[in-house]
Amino acid sequence: MTADLRVVPGQAGKDPGAAARQLLQQNYLFAGLPDALLDSLAAHAQWRACRRGEPIFSQGDEGDALYGVVSGRVRISTMSPEGREVFLNIMEPGDTFGEIAVIDGLPRTAGAVALDASTLIVIKRNEFLAVVEREPRLAMHLLRLFCQRVRWTSDLVEESSFLFGPARLAKRLLVLAALHGTAGPDGMELAISQSELAQFLNMSRQLVNQQLQEWRAKGWVSLGRARIIVRDAEALGREAGASANPER
Numbered sequence: 169m170t171a172d173l174r175v176v177p178g179q180a181g182k183d184p185g186a187a188a189r190q191l192l193q194q195n196y197l198f199a200g201l202p203d204a205l206l207d208s209l210a211a212h213a214q215w216r217a218c219r220r221g222e223p224i225f226s227q228g229d230e231g232d233a234l235y236g237v238v239s240g241r242v243r244i245s246t247m248s249p250e251g252r253e254v255f256l257n258i259m260e261p262g263d264t265f266g267e268i269a270v271i272d273g274l275p276r277t278a279g280a281v282a283l284d285a286s287t288l289i290v291i292k293r294n295e296f297l298a299v300v301e302r303e304p305r306l307a308m309h310l311l312r313l314f315c316q317r318v319r320w321t322s323d324l325v326e327e328s329s330f331l332f333g334p335a336r337l338a339k340r341l342l343v344l345a346a347l348h349g350t351a352g353p354d355g356m357e358l359a360i361s362q363s364e365l366a367q368f369l370n371m372s373r374q375l376v377n378q379q380l381q382e383w384r385a386k387g388w389v390s391l392g393r394a395r396i397i398v399r400d401a402e403a404l405g406r407e408a409g410a411s412a413n414p415e416r
Contacts, residue, residue: 184213184214184215184289185207185210185211185213186210187213187238187289188209188210188213188236188289188291189206189207189210191236191237191238191261191262191264191289192206192209192210192236192264193206194262195236195262195263195264198264198306198309201305201306201309202305205299205303205305205306208299208302208303209291209296209299209306212291212292212295212296212299213236213289213290213291214289214290214291214292215287215288215289215290216235216287216288216289216290217285217286217287217288218240218242218282218285218286218287218288219282219285220282220283220284220285221281221282221283222281222282223279223280223281224242224279224280224281224282224288225266225276225279225280226276226279227246227247227275227276227277227278227279228275228276229275229276229279230269230275230276231266231268231269231270231271231272231273231274231275231276231293232270232292232293233266233270233290233291233292233293233296234264234265234266234267234270234290234291234293234296235264235265235266235280235288235289235290236262236263236264236265236288236289236290236291237259237260237261237262237263237264237265237286237287237288238261238286238287238288238289239261239286239287240261240282240283240284240285240286240287240288241258241259241260241282241283241284241286242258242259242263242265242280242281242282242283242286242288243255243257243258243259243280243281243282243283243364244256244257244258244259244265244278244279244280245278245279245281245367246277246278246279247279248370252370253367254367254368254370255364255367255368256278256368258283258344258347258348259280260348265280266280267310267313268314270293270296270297271297271300271310273293333371333375333379334379334407335407335408335409336369336371337365337369337371337376337379337380338404338405338407338408339408340365340368340369341358341365341389341396341398341404342398342401342404342405342408344358344360344365344368345358345396345398345401348360349398352397354390354397354399355390355397355398355399355400355401356397356398356401357395357396357397357398358395358396358397358398359394359395360394360395360396361394362376362377362380362391362396365396380396383403383404386400386403387399387400388400388403388404389404
């Protein structure tokens with residue numbers, strides 16, 4: 169599946185380079201790079217509009233482009249050998265994704281789906297690599313990103329290997345709330361369903377629901393339709409770090 173570029177509603181006639189420049193400037197990966205370098209990247213940007221639920225690319229596809237989220241949200245996920253979808257991350261406005269396959273030229277290691285109607289900027293692989301080859305500072309920024317991804321993956325492996333049900337759920341809920349939550353009067357509100365949370369952890373929805381109900385009874389969380397509010401992060405933090413022993 170190659171990048172499917174379409175006219176973005178409300179953006180016809182507008183230069184995607186301006187949106188790309190702003191996104192790159194604010195993105196932690198590209199922040200601090202010289203203006204001329206950012207302009208070189210942004211000059212190659214194109215628009216892509218995605219409907220809610222629309223696949224952007226699939227696991228195994230050619231890594232033909234780098235993507236940045238201008239508006240909306242994108243879910244990154246992979247398929248287990250048993251054919252079960254495992255959620256890896258949620259990308260929000262200002263985030264970039266798809267860079268690993270763009271750099272190494274190998275098939276996509278995960279798939280991406282628009283969680284909401286989304287506007288993306290797209291930079292094709294050959295154009296992106298041409299700038300990387302000219303700019304060693306950009307190459308160093310990419311190395312920092314890959315180091316962060318290795319740490320993220322190691323953290324997920326550690327969770328799966330050493331943390332058991334309640335601790336895994338508590339830790340992942342806190343991480344997602346910190347990255348994607350919205351502060352409200354009752355705590356950090358996270359726009360995620362229990363089914364999606366279960367898929368993040370590769371656990372059954374029934375087990376996730378059972379644990380969340382226990383925490384709701386204790387006042388640690390509140391539950392709504394496709395919403396979870398973290399009311400007591402300290403209590404969840406204690407749960408997450410209590411023990412790696414299921415017989416504690």
